Amino acid sequence: MNAKKNSFMQMQPPMLKVLYALIPLVVAAIYYFGWRFLLVLAVVNAVGILTEYLMARTYSMKVTSSVLVTNFLFALSLPPTIPLWIAVVGIVFGVVFGKMVFGGFGKNVFNPAISGRAFIYISFGVPLTGRFVDPVAGTALRGFAAWTPSIDTVSSVTPLVQQAQGTEFALRDLFLGNLVGSFGETSALLIILGGVYIVWKKSANWHFIAASVVSFLVLYGALFYSGIQGAINPVYALFSGSFLFAAVFMVTDPVSASQTTNLGRWIYGSIFGVMTVLIRVYSGWPEGVTFALLFANMFAPLIDHLIKEQKKKRKEKKAATA
Amino acid sequence: MSESAYPIAIFFAAIFTNNILLSNYLGMCSFLSVSRELKTSLGLGIAVIFVMTSTSMLNWVVYYKILEPLGIEYLRFIVFIIVIAAFVQLVEMIIERVSEVLYAALGIFLPLITVNCAILGVSLFMVIRDYTFVESITFGLGSGIGWFLAIMAMAGIRQKLKRARIPHGLEGAGITLIITGMMALAFMGFSGMLQIG
Numbered sequence: 001m002n003a004k005k006n007s008f009m010q011m012q013p014p015m016l017k018v019l020y021a022l023i024p025l026v027v028a029a030i031y032y033f034g035w036r037f038l039l040v041l042a043v044v045n046a047v048g049i050l051t052e053y054l055m056a057r058t059y060s061m062k063v064t065s066s067v068l069v070t071n072f073l074f075a076l077s078l079p080p081t082i083p084l085w086i087a088v089v090g091i092v093f094g095v096v097f098g099k100m101v102f103g104g105f106g107k108n109v110f111n112p113a114i115s116g117r118a119f120i121y122i123s124f125g126v127p128l129t130g131r132f133v134d135p136v137a138g139t140a141l142r143g144f145a146a147w148t149p150s151i152d153t154v155s156s157v158t159p160l161v162q163q164a165q166g167t168e169f170a171l172r173d174l175f176l177g178n179l180v181g182s183f184g185e186t187s188a189l190l191i192i193l194g195g196v197y198i199v200w201k202k203s204a205n206w207h208f209i210a211a212s213v214v215s216f217l218v219l220y221g222a223l224f225y226s227g228i229q230g231a232i233n234p235v236y237a238l239f240s241g242s243f244l245f246a247a248v249f250m251v252t253d254p255v256s257a258s259q260t261t262n263l264g265r266w267i268y269g270s271i272f273g274v275m276t277v278l279i280r281v282y283s284g285w286p287e288g289v290t291f292a293l294l295f296a297n298m299f300a301p302l303i304d305h306l307i308k309e310q311k312k313k314r315k316e317k318k319a320a321t322a
Numbered sequence: 323m324s325e326s327a328y329p330i331a332i333f334f335a336a337i338f339t340n341n342i343l344l345s346n347y348l349g350m351c352s353f354l355s356v357s358r359e360l361k362t363s364l365g366l367g368i369a370v371i372f373v374m375t376s377t378s379m380l381n382w383v384v385y386y387k388i389l390e391p392l393g394i395e396y397l398r399f400i401v402f403i404i405v406i407a408a409f410v411q412l413v414e415m416i417i418e419r420v421s422e423v424l425y426a427a428l429g430i431f432l433p434l435i436t437v438n439c440a441i442l443g444v445s446l447f448m449v450i451r452d453y454t455f456v457e458s459i460t461f462g463l464g465s466g467i468g469w470f471l472a473i474m475a476m477a478g479i480r481q482k483l484k485r486a487r488i489p490h491g492l493e494g495a496g497i498t499l500i501i502t503g504m505m506a507l508a509f510m511g512f513s514g515m516l517q518i519g
Contacts, residue, residue, distance in 0.1 A: 059487065101500055103487030109479050110504050118507050275511070284514020291511020298505050302478025305360065 010062045012105075014203040015069050018249065021194035021203075022072045028190050029183040032135035033080040034146040037183050043084055044075040048091045055100035064105040066255075070094060073113040073249055076184025077242060079132050080149060086127055090120040110297045111256040114246070118290045129286060132158050132180045160241040161286045163232045174239035185242035195248035204252035207262050211269025212247040213238065219277045230281050243276055246289045251296070258300040264307050272296040329460040332453070335516035336464025342440050343472045344506040349440025353473055354498050356434075363477035366431040371466030373413070373435050374444050377406050378462030381445040382455055402445045410436045440469055472505065 029037045048071040052063045074091055094116020099108040121128050133149040158180050159169050173179055175188045185191075198204040220234035231237075238244065251257065251272050258264035275295050279288025342348050349370070356366050381402050389395050414432045417425045435441060444465050448458045479501055488497050 058489070097500060097504070101489065101492055101497060102483070103489070107483075107486035109482060109501060115504065115507075118510075122507065122510050279511045279515075282515045283512055285511060288511060291508055294504065294508035295511065298475050298508055299478070301482035302475055305478050305481050 008063060010064045012065050014201075015065045017201045017203040018069050018198055019065075019072060021197045022069075022076065022184075022249070024190045024194060025076055025184040025187065026072070028187045029076060031144060032178065032186065033133075033183055034148045035144075036148045037075075037080070040078065040082060040084065040087055040183070041072070041075045044087050044091050045071045047088050048074075048095055051092050051095040052100065052104075055096065056104060059104060061104055066105045067095065067099075070099070070112045074116055077113065077117050077182055077245070079128060079182050081127070081133055083127060086120050086124050089123075090116040092116075093119040106255055108255055109301065110294060111250055111253050114250055114290055114293045114297075118294055121290055134180055135178055135186075158241065158286065160237075160280070163236060163240060169236065169240075171236065171239070174236060182242060185245040188239040188244050191244045191248050198248075198252070204248070205254070205265060207265040208252045208257060208269045209247055211266040212243075212251050212273045215270040215273030216243060216247075216277055219274055220281075223277065223281055228281065237280075241280070241287050242289045246293055247272070250293055256297045256300065258303045260304045261307050264300075264303050267303050268296055268300055271299060329454075329457045331516050332457050333460040333464040336461050337468040337471065338509065338512040339514075339516050341468040341472065341509055342443060342465040343469050344502070344509045346440075346443065347506075348443040349438050349469055350502075352434055352438050353469075353476065353502075354495055356431075357473050357476040357480055357498070360474075360477045360481060362431075363473045365427050366434065367470035367473050369431045369435055370438065370440070370469050371463065373406075373410060373432075374441055374466035374469070375459060375462040376413075377402075377409055377441055378444050378448055378458045379455075380405055380409060382448060382453070382458045385449055398446070398449060399442075402442055406441055406445070407436045440465070475505065476501065 026037070026041065045068070048067050049063060052067045056063055071091065074094060075087070078087055078090075094112040094114075097119075098110050098112030098115030099105065102108045135149060159174065163169060169179070179186050195204070195209060199206045199209070217234050217238065220231060220237050223231040224234055232240075247269075251269060258268035272292050272295075275292035276288040279285055279291055285291070336342070340346070343350070343353060352366060356362050384401060384405055385395070385398060389398060389401060410432050414425075417432075444462050448461060453461055476498070480498070483497065492500070
């Protein structure tokens with residue numbers, strides 16, 4: 001690591017690669033929802049870095065570049081009309097209680113970005129679930145020529161909710177992201193490209209993504225074809241909401257995930273996929289990604305521990321028979 | 323929902339939507355102190371499942387067959403505690419006679435359970451929510467399994483925490499309560515799935 005070059009921030013190459021993968025999403029967020037996204041991103045970054053700096057000082061540690069990833073993921077997961085102060089509350093909670101109380105980077109149990117997101121999700125229901133807007137339309141420049149989407153369309157519900165109620169969407173729109181939704185979650189295409197990049201650069205392990213997507217499609221398919229009310233076509237479901245975004249960029253976070261074996265990765269990813277489907281279809285929340293991820297985080301250490309014990313036992317058995 | 327499916331709904335609701343520990347915050351004391359080690363958590367967790375199921379059954383019989391006909395329902399608090407304590411003592415004695423191994427594994431946890439408020443809580447919820455006998459059993463079993471899941475997850479997390487650098491002021495109960503809060507946050511996701519009581 002080239003820690004010497006930078007006295008303020010400790011740079012971690014794998015984390016920086018995740019950031020590169022997120023840049024197209026940032027551009028897309030501006031394209032669809034206007035320049036205000038940059039303001040949100042800047043405020044979240046400033047507050048996030050400041051929080052980590054203040055906390056890290058007491059440990060006499062440096063700010064790590066992972067906080068940038070947390071900031072970007074958090075900002076991209078917010079709805080476009082988010083008031084700035086709510087974003088601030090969320091990122092402070094995420095950095096402090098998601099990460100720093102455990103002793104900083106590498107020690108945290110829960111993903112900091114999703115911790116902050118969950119906290120504001122349950123605290124400020126209306127701004128986070130009821131005030132989505134249509135993307136900027138009209139000129140060819142779209143959001144590049146606008147500050148925010150026009151507020152006439154406020155309180156549009158997300159495609160996830162509309163589809164559960166029976167509205168049909170073009171798969172092309174879901175795929176490209178020209179839809180109501182959070183800043184960065186709408187474009188499946190860019191998320192997949194980013195995912196390919198971080199897997200190729202070995203910043204993320206593909207087992208996580210595969211496990212999440214496969215378990216999601218299997219369970220959603222089973223529910224859809226057995227005609228459960230509220231379950232929509234699994235392929236459409238995959239491209240709506242923030243499932244892909246979380247599966248590619250958050251489930252693969254090596255710190256809060258099950259990290260020792262591929263078996264652990266598959267179990268962990270499947271918990272996430274299955275829980276997302278169950279919460280989406282059965283609970284009162286429209287989107288289950290946030291809670292499903294916290295749920296998976298919560299069981300990751302136990303999974304790791306049990307697999308390690310199992311391995312140890314098998315080795316002892318082998319040693320005993322040999 | 324059909325009448326016969328209701329006990330099953332109660333079972334799942336007791337595990338997830340109305341988790342006795344993470345949504346009612348009952349049974350906190352032994353949860354905080356015992357979750358330090360995975361092995362003890364496993365022992366206590368299984369003991370809680372067993373005792374919760376059995377005492378909810380017993381207390382249902384005691385409440386509806388003895389207290390209610392006599393018109394002394396207001397004594398339920400003290401009677402439930404006596405039933406739980408007597409049951410746990412009895413089980414402890416039987417286990418000691420029958421199985422050395424089981425006694426070594428569960429023995430020390432049984433007295434702890436007598437004072438576990440989650441056990442009493444389950445019996446009281448059962449009365450408040452007017453459960454039938456079968457519903458009480460599934461509710462007791464589900465609550466026990468929910469408690470078991472929570473303490474196992476916490477024990478796993480605390481294994482991982484041994485390598486973390488927790489700030490001094492937060493060591494022990496402090497960080498455990500913060501993690502419990504985060505776990506409860508995760509369980510918020512189940513709200514609205516099943517409605518009971």
